[in-house]
Amino acid sequence: xxxxxxxxxxxxxxxxxxxxxxxxxxxxxxxxxxxxxxxxxxxxxxxxxxxxxxxxxxxxxxxxxxxxxxxxxxxxxxxxxxxxxxxxxxxxxxxxxxxxxxxxxxxxxxxxxxxxxxxxxxxxxxxxxxxxxxxxxxxxxxxxxxxxxxxxxxxxxxxxxxxxxxxxxxxxxxxxxxxxxxxxxxxxxxxxxxxxxxxxxxxxxxxxxxxxxxxxxxxxxxxxxxxxxxxxxxxxxxxxxxxxxxxxxxxxxxxxxxxxxxxxxxxxxxxxxxxxxxxxxxxxxxxxxxxxxxxxxxxxxxxxxxxxxxxxxxxxxxxxxxxxxxxxxxxxxxxxxxxxxxxxxxxxxxxxxxxxxxxxxxxxxxxxxxxxxxxxxxxxxx
Amino acid sequence: xxxxxxxxxxxxxxxxxxxxxxxxxxxxxxxxxxxxxxxxxxxxxxxxxxxxxxxxxxxxxxxxxxxxxxxxxxxxxxxxx
Numbered sequence: 418x419x420x421x422x423x424x425x426x427x428x429x430x431x432x433x434x435x436x437x438x439x440x441x442x443x444x445x446x447x448x449x450x451x452x453x454x455x456x457x458x459x460x461x462x463x464x465x466x467x468x469x470x471x472x473x474x475x476x477x478x479x480x481x482x483x484x485x486x487x488x489x490x491x492x493x494x495x496x497x498x499x500x501x502x503x504x505x506x507x508x509x510x511x512x513x514x515x516x517x518x519x520x521x522x523x524x525x526x527x528x529x530x531x532x533x534x535x536x537x538x539x540x541x542x543x544x545x546x547x548x549x550x551x552x553x554x555x556x557x558x559x560x561x562x563x564x565x566x567x568x569x570x571x572x573x574x575x576x577x578x579x580x581x582x583x584x585x586x587x588x589x590x591x592x593x594x595x596x597x598x599x600x601x602x603x604x605x606x607x608x609x610x611x612x613x614x615x616x617x618x619x620x621x622x623x624x625x626x627x628x629x630x631x632x633x634x635x636x637x638x639x640x641x642x643x644x645x646x647x648x649x650x651x652x653x654x655x656x657x658x659x660x661x662x663x664x665x666x667x668x669x670x671x672x673x674x675x676x677x678x679x680x681x682x683x684x685x686x687x688x689x690x691x692x693x694x695x696x697x698x699x700x701x702x703x704x705x706x707x708x709x710x711x712x713x714x715x716x717x718x719x720x721x722x723x724x725x726x727x728x729x730x731x732x733x734x735x736x737x738x739x740x741x742x743x744x745x746x747x748x749x750x751x752x753x754x755x756x757x758x759x760x761x762x763x764x765x766x767x768x769x770x771x772x773x774x775x776x777x778x779x780x781x782x783x784x785x786x787x788x789x790x791x792x793x794x795x796x797x798x799x
Numbered sequence: 800x801x802x803x804x805x806x807x808x809x810x811x812x813x814x815x816x817x818x819x820x821x822x823x824x825x826x827x828x829x830x831x832x833x834x835x836x837x838x839x840x841x842x843x844x845x846x847x848x849x850x851x852x853x854x855x856x857x858x859x860x861x862x863x864x865x866x867x868x869x870x871x872x873x874x875x876x877x878x879x880x
Contacts (some may be wrong), residue, residue, distance in 0.1 A: 450816040453837040453849065461835075465820040481817050651815050654846035664815040 419784045420749045424571050424599060424726050424775035426621045426628060436626055441677035450650030450671055460673045467680035468663070474683055475616055476607030477634045484633040484663040485671055487600040490516040491616035492633035495666055496594050497521060497565065499641025500615070504591055505562040507532040508553065510577065512539055517596055521565065524656045533558075540764050541576035542721045546578035553585055563592040568600035570696040572760050572773055574702070574724030576604060583612030592639070598622060602686045603695045603725045606720050614639045623694075623725075626679030629672045641666065694778045698725040701785050703777040708789030712796045718764050718771060727774045728764065731796045733767040739795060743772070746791045789790040802880035809855040811839040811865070812848050812873040816842050827867040842874045 420428045441463065447456030449464045468480035477483065478738050486492040497520045501507065509517055524530045533556045538544040555562070564586055569576045579595060586593035592614040597606055602623025608616055613636060620630025635641075643658040647668030652659045659665050686694065702723045709729060710717045718728040731739050742753025754761050754770040761770055777783065813819040819835050826833050831853060838850035853861055856875065865872055 453835065458835060461816045461820065465817060468817065469824075480821055635873065651816070651843075651848045652845040661815050661818055665816055 418747050418749060419780075419787065421774045421776055421780065421784075421788065422751050423622065423777040424750045424773060426750055427623065427777055429779070430625050430627065430678070431682065431685045433685055434627065434678040437681045438590060438627060438674045438678040441674045446673050448606045449673060450664065451648075451670075463680060464671060464673065467676050469685070470683045470687075471632055471634065472681060474687060475601075475618075475634050476609045476611075477616075478609065478637055481662045482635045482637075484635065484666045485676055486617075486631040486633055486671070487629055488621070488631040488720060489596060489617045489619045490614075490631075491597060492631050493517055493565075493594070494520050495633055495641055495644045496615040496617060497563075498524070498644055499666070500592055500594070500639070501530055501563060504560060505528050505530045506558045506560045507563060508535055508556055508564040508566075509533075510535055510537050510566040511763045512537050512572075512575055512577075513565070513567055513757070514571055514596060514598065514760070515756045515758070516566065516598070517565050518759055523755075529650050534759070537575060537577060537763070539570065539719060539722065539760075541571060546581045546744050549578065550581050550585060553582065557589060561589070561591055563594060565594040565596065567596040567598070568726065569597075569604060570605065570726070570760055572726060572755050572757055573719040573728050573773070574722045574726045575719065576600065576722075576724065579606070579613065581737040586614075587612045599725065603698060604689060605691050608634060608636055612636075613674045614710070615641070620675065620679040620682065624679060627684035629675040630679040633666065635662065643668065644670070663706075670743055682744075689778065695725065697778050698776055699723055701780055701782065702727045702774070704782055704785045705789055708786065709792045709796075712793060714799055715792065717795050718766060725775055728766070728771045729774070729792070730767065730771045731792070731799055734795070734799055736766075736771050739772050742795050743788075743791055746794075748788055748791060807855065807877060807879060808852045808859070809840070809858050809875065809877055810836070810838065810850045810852050811861065811875050812842045812844070812850040813870065814848050814873060816849045818870065822865055822868075822872075823851055823869045824850065825870060826861060826864055827855070829860065830863045831848060831861060831864065833861075839876065839878055842876050844873055849874065 445459035449461035468483040597618040601618035620626030645668040714732040736752040833853040838848040847879040
């Protein structure tokens with residue numbers, strides 16, 4: 418089996434990640450922030466270590482700005498629902514995952530907010546960042562209070578110019594919420610330099626941590642209302658969640674083994690280097706593209722945007738069938754709409770969506786060649 | 800058998816375990832040793848809280864370092880460790 422679905426979750430994880438999870442479970446998995454006995458403190462120290470690493474990695478101003486969540490979706494829900502108020506207007510891009518679109522749409526349907534979608538022109542070649550910025554400015558309204566966008570698409574490697582968008586948001590006094598699900602660990606992100614108010618990332622994709630780990634990292638002065646209420650480990654006599662970050666937004670027991678693993682994942686990504694990882698993934702995607710795009714009945718979408726993700730179809734064959742055939746041949750890829758109907762609409766994929774290949778730093782060119790051969794076999798048989 | 804009395808130390812109540820650990824890091828950078836402990840109930844205000852224990856001889860420096868770092872301390876007190 419060859420795994421090419423790292424956009425869904427990265428696999429396999431570095432040995433250090435699984436070993437640290439196991440070590441945590443065996444040696445120090447007390448309940449952090451609940452009491453001060455040796456095991457609770459040992460767990461708390463590991464969690465604080467992970468917060469500090471993450472804060473440095475993403476250019477946040479302090480460990481306390483790092484809020485642990487289960488995944489990016491949870492982080493986005495906290496940021497969106499915790500920061501927006503009745504009457505607010507929001508901008509989102511036309512490449513958003515349902516983790517952005519659904520909470521926004523739910524708030525709009527409930528009459529709480531209104532929103533507009535700005536074009537990223539992802540399907541078109543040679544679009545400058547100035548064109549995207551002009552598009553954003555054209556859609557701003559007097560009551561626009563937030564812009565939410567994916568840094569990198571989960572279906573086609575389109576990457577938005579966060580620095581330029583952050584400048585617009587700063588000028589207009591708008592909150593800038595970034596879905597970093599597909600860029601964390603693949604593309605450098607610096608919150609302060611990019612003017613990001615809230616960064617939502619998974620632990621289990623490009624940071625090579627376990628599932629069950631994610632982070633909401635907040636900029637200075639950004640304080641969402643809590644989405645969840647429960648135990649916070651201190652101020653137990655109060656009926657409300659505490660005002661201090663991060664505990665304000667972390668009700669209940671944290672997934673300590675997952676965070677312990679994530680800590681090592683971030684460490685490993687830092688050791689190798691985000692740019693080096695991104696470059697390798699791009700080279701792998703490019704090699705696959707070269708191997709299949711000349712086939713007369715294979716469509717590679719947005720080949721001008723190759724990065725960590727490649728999207729294609731064998732013409733005339735529904736995407737799910739192509740995916741199933743590749744699975745039988747030993748390749749793990751994801752076919753369909755990838756929880757991103759807005760993005761598929763923008764890229765103009767057919768009914769049934771498309772097949773997504775997302776290699777990791779650890780995939781090899783030999784594995785890519787074998788996938789290309791398999792796709793060619795399927796295409797020829799069509 | 801005579802029971803030994805505890806060692807008198809100084810404490811500062813910070814609040815959450817995260818902020819307390821941050822405060823500990825700040826003190827460590829200033830070469831001040833401290834330990835994260837549960838704050839005494841009398842000094843925990845709204846229920847449980849975390850505090851740092853340290854040598855009382857370093858209290859003036861502790862106050863200065865934490866204030867300069869923008870770390871809010873809920874209370875300073877003395878007690879037995």
